[in-house]
Amino acid sequence: MENFKSHFKFNKQERSGIFFLLLIIVLLQIAYWAVSYLPDNKASESLMLNSKEQYLIDSLKVQGSNKSEPKIFPFNPNYITDYKGYTLGMSTEEIDALHSFRKQGKFVNSAEEFQEVTHVSDSLLEKISPHFKFPDWVVKKAPAKETKAEAYNDKTEVSIQIIDINSATTDQLKEISGIGDKLSARIVKFRDRLGGFLVNEQLYDVYGLEPNVVQRALKRFQVLNPPAVMKINVNQATATELSQLVYINYQLARKIILYREAQDGIDSIDELKNIEDFPSDKIDRIALYLSL
Numbered sequence: 001m002e003n004f005k006s007h008f009k010f011n012k013q014e015r016s017g018i019f020f021l022l023l024i025i026v027l028l029q030i031a032y033w034a035v036s037y038l039p040d041n042k043a044s045e046s047l048m049l050n051s052k053e054q055y056l057i058d059s060l061k062v063q064g065s066n067k068s069e070p071k072i073f074p075f076n077p078n079y080i081t082d083y084k085g086y087t088l089g090m091s092t093e094e095i096d097a098l099h100s101f102r103k104q105g106k107f108v109n110s111a112e113e114f115q116e117v118t119h120v121s122d123s124l125l126e127k128i129s130p131h132f133k134f135p136d137w138v139v140k141k142a143p144a145k146e147t148k149a150e151a152y153n154d155k156t157e158v159s160i161q162i163i164d165i166n167s168a169t170t171d172q173l174k175e176i177s178g179i180g181d182k183l184s185a186r187i188v189k190f191r192d193r194l195g196g197f198l199v200n201e202q203l204y205d206v207y208g209l210e211p212n213v214v215q216r217a218l219k220r221f222q223v224l225n226p227p228a229v230m231k232i233n234v235n236q237a238t239a240t241e242l243s244q245l246v247y248i249n250y251q252l253a254r255k256i257i258l259y260r261e262a263q264d265g266i267d268s269i270d271e272l273k274n275i276e277d278f279p280s281d282k283i284d285r286i287a288l289y290l291s292l
Contacts, residue, residue: 114129200218239256251277259271269283
């Protein structure tokens with residue numbers, strides 16, 4: 001019995017060792033518990049932060065989508081600025097056309113007239129025209145004004161004085177709706193390059209001039225005094241001489257020379273339509289300047 005008790009009897013040094021061993025075990029348990037707990041806690045905090053950040057991102061996306069399509073308030077289209085026109089989706093040419101029209105002291109009084117002046121697309125007009133706000137007197141008088149205009153046109157159409165387009169000034173050209181400073185100057189420049197218009201249809205060849213504007217212009221301007229033209233012999237001319245024509249550049253002139261040499265001469269002006277890149281739709285106008 002005494003021998004059995006001796007196994008559980010420790011001296012002071014042994015008791016101290018056992019105490020420190022137990023202390024180390026307890027500390028290790030605490031450290032293990034702390035290490036295993038902290039990652040979960042951090043993950044939880046990270047999840048909370050991520051959810052808050054995601055909410056903020058979603059909120060910003062909603063605000064961004066709302067800002068991408070700004071609300072359009074009612075406005076008078078006669079006073080569209082460059083910036084306003086840009087935000088509405090108008091091109092620089094369309095904005096300039098409106099400003100040129102307004103510089104003449106004129107006003108657009110309907111969505112249809114706005115499109116006629118600016119040449120905006122049907123889709124853009126459909127988008128912005130519901131926001132047009134005209135003065136009350138314009139809205140009330142619009143039907144009566146249209147009727148009077150029609151009656152006036154019926155009575156005076158035959159009495160409109162036709163002006164020779166070869167002597168028309170830029171100021172006179174700008175009286176036509178749809179023709180401003182740029183287009184009027186471009187018409188005169190094209191006329192000078194031609195040496196004068198020979199036929200009315202050449203007005204359609206002015207760059208940037210819409211067909212409906214040409215039709216309006218031809219009601220006021222016509223070729224009354226065509227210039228005398230010295231025609232170029234297509235079978236004898238050099239590429240440089242042919243390229244002097246407005247409708248023929250040097251590359252096309254070279255192709256005409258090569259075709260002429262391959263065919264041993266050109267028998268008809270219509271043959272030119274067989275040449276690659278030749279503007280066949282303008283053959284009638286080009287023929288005015290050529291001979292065989």
